[in-house]
Structure formats: C-alpha cells, structure tokens
Amino acid sequence: MWMYLGLLAALFLGLHNLCKKHAVRGNEVFPVLLGTVGSGFLFLIPLFLTSVNAPEYxxxxxxxxxxxxxxxxxxxxxxxxxxAASWILAYQALKHLPITIVTPIRSAGPFFTFIGAILIYHENPNLLQWLGFFLIIFSVLLYSKIGKKEGIVFKKDKWILAIIVATFLGASSGLYDKFLIQYLNLTPFTLIFWFSFYVVLILLVILSITWFPYAEKRKAFKWRWSIPAVGVLLLSADYFYFKALQDPEALIMLLSAIKRSQILISVLVGGLLFKEQNKRKKLVPLVGIMLGVFLILYS
Incomplete structure (x- = not known):
C-alpha cells in the first residue's frame, strides 16, 4: 500500500512542479515561495480549529x-x-533554468537518500537497487552536456550549484522525515501543519529584510493563480508521502525513488507547455532515469 501512496505523491509533485515553474517565471522568488507555503498553511487552519474545538470529529x-x-x-x-533553505535555492534556480534541466538534477535526490538510508537506517539494498541508483546519476550527468547547448555550463553556472545544494538539502529532509514519522510518531497532518507554520515564519523574517522595505520589488511581484495551486498540490503530495512513511515496512530509499516518477509530467508536459529547447535529446537521459526507477521498483 505504501508504494501506491508514493505514486500518488509523485503525481501531485509533478503537477506541483509545472505550477511552480509558471509561478516563478519572471517573478519575485521570495514572495512567490511565501505565497505557496502560506496558501497551504491557510488551507490547514480550518482543520486545526476543528481539531481544537471538535477533536473526536x-x-x-x-x-x-x-x-x-x-x-x-x-x-x-x-x-x-x-x-526553507532548499526551496529558496530551488526556486531561484527554477527561475533561471529550464524545467527540463532542473527536474532531472532534482531527480538525483534519491541517490543522497539512498546513501543516508544505508548509513543511518541500515536499509539493505540489493544489486538491482545499486544499478538503478547509479543509472539515475549517470543519466543526470548526460543532462549536463545537453544543458551546455542551451548556454548552461554546469561547472560555472551558479544556478546549477544552487539546485544541487537544494537537492542535497531536500534529500536530508527526506531522511529526517522517516525519523519524525516512524520514531517520533508524528501524524501527517500534525507534521505538515507545524512545519508549514515555521516555514512561513522563516520566510516572513527573510522578506522583512530583503523584500518588504523595497517598493520597486513589491511592484515587480505578480500574483498568479499558480501560486496557491503550488501550495495545495504540495500539501497533497506531502500528505500521501507521510502516510506512506507511517507504514513500518516502508523503505525511505524506495519511496524517494518512486517520487522521482514525477519527472514524466515535469519533462514531457513541461517541455511542451514552456516550449523549451532540445526536448527530444532530453528524452534519452529521461529514459535512463525512468529505467533506474524501474530497476528499484522491480527489485
């Protein structure tokens, strides 16, 4: 059952990535991020009030x-x-890079999770899982060569470094999620609500220094329908992901890989919607990534 919940999380994450690209395109990143997280948090407030006033219900x-x-x-x-640090870096990178470059790099997240799962939680991979993860990493490297044709030099572009660091932080958070859910016994809605609350506070502090005092930046911000859509879609993805983690048999390394199937929506649909370059060439490493995910699931 937890694998099916992981696939649902991947579906909502893929839709979330498309809306996120639309939200940040030519827009101020920090207020967009606050708007997305804040929208999800506002959606949870009625549930919190219900929990306080009618806990049994x-x-x-x-x-x-x-x-x-x-x-x-x-x-x-x-x-x-x-x-918060991961999202800030990822949103900045997404604003300056094609979604068909950003999403595959983010797909390397399972590799970091994979290593952490072995060292921290002593999850035992088999040969096919090893092959699957290294195939994913190799496929991501292929994207670097394609990216150069779009004027993106992976070794020098600061946004590439930003998305790599964001990916590492995101993988670290994924490993931490297993600790919060399985070891501290936090329920999905409880974790999501308080997590969103603190992220909103962190972003408000950052924006009070970097955005609110500057009239030009405030005028440059554009509210779009995709901003609250990102928040609701991310909330849905997190819920199914945390529900999957509640299963004692759930392996974080496999869940992390299953979530990468979101790349089908982000690369195939996103490439068409945003009319990005070299879509056909990007299908080659895309197939490699999906084959890596298949090997993990098949194992």
Whole structure:
C-alpha cells in the first residue's frame, strides 16, 4: 500500500512542479515561495480549529492536528529550516533554468537518500537497487552536456550549484522525515501543519529584510493563480508521502525513488507547455532515469 501512496505523491509533485515553474517565471522568488507555503498553511487552519474545538470529529475523519511538546516543536523547526533553505535555492534556480534541466538534477535526490538510508537506517539494498541508483546519476550527468547547448555550463553556472545544494538539502529532509514519522510518531497532518507554520515564519523574517522595505520589488511581484495551486498540490503530495512513511515496512530509499516518477509530467508536459529547447535529446537521459526507477521498483 505504501508504494501506491508514493505514486500518488509523485503525481501531485509533478503537477506541483509545472505550477511552480509558471509561478516563478519572471517573478519575485521570495514572495512567490511565501505565497505557496502560506496558501497551504491557510488551507490547514480550518482543520486545526476543528481539531481544537471538535477533536473526536477530527480524529474520526482522519484530519486531526494534535498539540505537541516543545521538544517536538524543536525537531519540526529543524525540518522547516532545512526545507526553507532548499526551496529558496530551488526556486531561484527554477527561475533561471529550464524545467527540463532542473527536474532531472532534482531527480538525483534519491541517490543522497539512498546513501543516508544505508548509513543511518541500515536499509539493505540489493544489486538491482545499486544499478538503478547509479543509472539515475549517470543519466543526470548526460543532462549536463545537453544543458551546455542551451548556454548552461554546469561547472560555472551558479544556478546549477544552487539546485544541487537544494537537492542535497531536500534529500536530508527526506531522511529526517522517516525519523519524525516512524520514531517520533508524528501524524501527517500534525507534521505538515507545524512545519508549514515555521516555514512561513522563516520566510516572513527573510522578506522583512530583503523584500518588504523595497517598493520597486513589491511592484515587480505578480500574483498568479499558480501560486496557491503550488501550495495545495504540495500539501497533497506531502500528505500521501507521510502516510506512506507511517507504514513500518516502508523503505525511505524506495519511496524517494518512486517520487522521482514525477519527472514524466515535469519533462514531457513541461517541455511542451514552456516550449523549451532540445526536448527530444532530453528524452534519452529521461529514459535512463525512468529505467533506474524501474530497476528499484522491480527489485
């Protein structure tokens, strides 16, 4: 069952990536990020109020958001800080790079998760899983050569470095998720609500320094329908992902790989919608990435 939940998370993540590209294109990154996270958080507030005033009803319908200790708040704040940094870097990179370059690099996230799962959680990979992960990494390297034809030099472009660091931080957060869900027994809605709360606070502090005081930047910001759409789609993806992690048998390394199937939507549909270059050549490493994911699932 947890694998099917992982596929649902991948579906919503793929749609989330398309909306995110539309939201940041020619727009101010920080307020877009605040708008996306804030939209998801506003969607959760009625569930929180229901949990406070009618806890039995919320528990019965599976939308309960529990009160937690200050220690747990500290653990969730750490996750919020990691993901806030990852999103800031990823959104900046997405603003300056084609989605068909950004998404495949992000697909290398399972490799970092894979290593962490072995060292931290002692998950045991087999031969096919090894082959699958290295095939994904090799395919991502192929994208670097294609990117050069679009004027993107991977060794010198700062946005490439930004998306690589964002990918590493995102993978670290994924490993941390297993600790929060399986070891601290946080429920999906409780984790998502307080995580979103702290991310919004972090972004408000950043924007109070870098954006709110500057009238020109405020005027440059464009509100788009895709901004709240990103928040709701990400909320949906996180819910199914955390539900999958609640299963004691769920392996974080495999869940991370299953989520990469979002690349089908991002590269194939996104390449057509945003009319990006070299779509046919990008299909070659795309097939490699999908084959790597297949080997992991088949194993």
């Amino acid at each position: 919320a528990q019965k319908n599976g939308v309960f958001i529990g009160t937690i200790s200050w220690t747990l708040h500290g653990y969730i704040f750490i996750k919020s800080a990691i993901m």
